[in-house]
Amino acid sequence: MKDFAGKLAVITGGGTGMGRALAQQLVAEGCDVAICDVIEENMEKTIEICQAEAPQGIKITAHQCDVSKEEDVNRFRDDVLKQHQRDHINLLFNNAGIASLTSFINGPRDEWERTFNVCWNGVYFCARAFMPLLVASDEGHIINTSSVNGFWASVGPSSTHTAYSAAKFAVKGFSEALINDLRINAPHVKVSVVMPGHIGTSIIINSSKIMGRGDVHELDAEEIDSIRKRLESEGADINDISDDNEIRAMIQERAENFRDNAPMSAENAAAQMLQGVKDERWRILLGKDAEVLDRLIRADPETAYDSSFMERLKAETEWGLGD
Numbered sequence: 001m002k003d004f005a006g007k008l009a010v011i012t013g014g015g016t017g018m019g020r021a022l023a024q025q026l027v028a029e030g031c032d033v034a035i036c037d038v039i040e041e042n043m044e045k046t047i048e049i050c051q052a053e054a055p056q057g058i059k060i061t062a063h064q065c066d067v068s069k070e071e072d073v074n075r076f077r078d079d080v081l082k083q084h085q086r087d088h089i090n091l092l093f094n095n096a097g098i099a100s101l102t103s104f105i106n107g108p109r110d111e112w113e114r115t116f117n118v119c120w121n122g123v124y125f126c127a128r129a130f131m132p133l134l135v136a137s138d139e140g141h142i143i144n145t146s147s148v149n150g151f152w153a154s155v156g157p158s159s160t161h162t163a164y165s166a167a168k169f170a171v172k173g174f175s176e177a178l179i180n181d182l183r184i185n186a187p188h189v190k191v192s193v194v195m196p197g198h199i200g201t202s203i204i205i206n207s208s209k210i211m212g213r214g215d216v217h218e219l220d221a222e223e224i225d226s227i228r229k230r231l232e233s234e235g236a237d238i239n240d241i242s243d244d245n246e247i248r249a250m251i252q253e254r255a256e257n258f259r260d261n262a263p264m265s266a267e268n269a270a271a272q273m274l275q276g277v278k279d280e281r282w283r284i285l286l287g288k289d290a291e292v293l294d295r296l297i298r299a300d301p302e303t304a305y306d307s308s309f310m311e312r313l314k315a316e317t318e319w320g321l322g323d
């Protein structure tokens with residue numbers, strides 16, 4: 001697909017971050033866009049920004065939809081076709097996701113499954129719902145956002161990361177398997193898998209809200225206790241902190257730091273994704289950290305979860321998550 005003008009793109013998780021940046025850049029190129037999200041006010045902001053920047057006649061619509069629920073996704077699809085008065089779409093960005101460091105061994109099962117279901121079922125249900133509409137187009141492309149956690153099931157030795165990593169491995173495997181399926185059965189439709197490293201977005205802040213924990217100042221005593229345990233296991237010196245509000249402030253600071261001090265911005269990430277689509281690349285690594293991780297793991301997969309691996313990673317990147 002060499003240009004996006006006159007096309008229709010569907011973007012899941014368009015409320016903030018890479019989804020919003022994709023919407024902005026696509027409308028600027030003359031593409032109609034439909035976004036969905038579970039956080040209404042963020043979607044409204046995306047629509048406002050896009051409408052202010054969009055060329056005349058470009059249509060952008062917002063749809064409340066939880067991608068982990070198939071009935072929501074099917075309703076989203078029907079609303080998109082109706083509101084855009086089309087019988088096909090050209091681009092599907094399976095971008096919605098939430099992050100969680102919950103443990104499979106002793107973490108709450110509902111948080112584990114919520115993370116897995118958004119990150120995997122969200123991609124699966126949207127692919128099921130929208131694939132016939134991509135096939136019905138002259139030119140289609142499905143872009144599934146995995147992560148470096150789609151090939152490295154860790155953020156560092158002190159954090160657990162099973163639900164997110166399992167889902168992102170599934171997204172990567174599904175996307176790669178689609179390459180041949182599409183070549184055989186719908187060669188005018190392409191697929192890309194996106195594997196971002198650390199991108200500066202509000203994913204930690206949004207995930208806390210979506211998990212029902214609200215903002216960090218609303219974290220209850222039990223949640224603070226489990227955060228204390230995690231911080232201790234990460235080696236943080238928190239013995240002197242008796243006030244839970246200080247822990248809340250620390251968590252808020254980490255989430256803001258993740259957003260504000262990343263090696264790559266959401267805008268830059270979106271631009272690289274769109275260029276990857278135009279260049280028909282099936283494999284889109286985002287950021288130097290992602291490229292270094294990919295190379296180090298291929299060179300010596302057996303050591304990927306050893307402390308020596310972290311030393312090699314840190315020697316080449318500013319990786320500061322989960323160690």
Ligand SMILES: NC(=O)c1ccc[n+]([C@@H]2O[C@H](COP(=O)([O-])OP(=O)(O)OC[C@H]3O[C@@H](n4cnc5c(N)ncnc54)[C@H](O)[C@@H]3O)[C@@H](O)[C@H]2O)c1
Nearest residue numbers: 013015016017018037066067096097147198199201203206
């Ligand atoms: N930021 C990073 O460092 C990073 C790294 C690797 C992969 N990713 C992936 O990139 C994608 C985009 O994330 P981002 O970093 O832009 O974060 P983000 O929080 O800004 O964007 C994700 C969006 O998805 C929405 N969302 C969450 N659950 C949803 C659901 N059930 N239904 C519909 N929408 C839902 C959120 O409200 C949010 O607007 C995600 O899949 C994420 O896992 C991000």
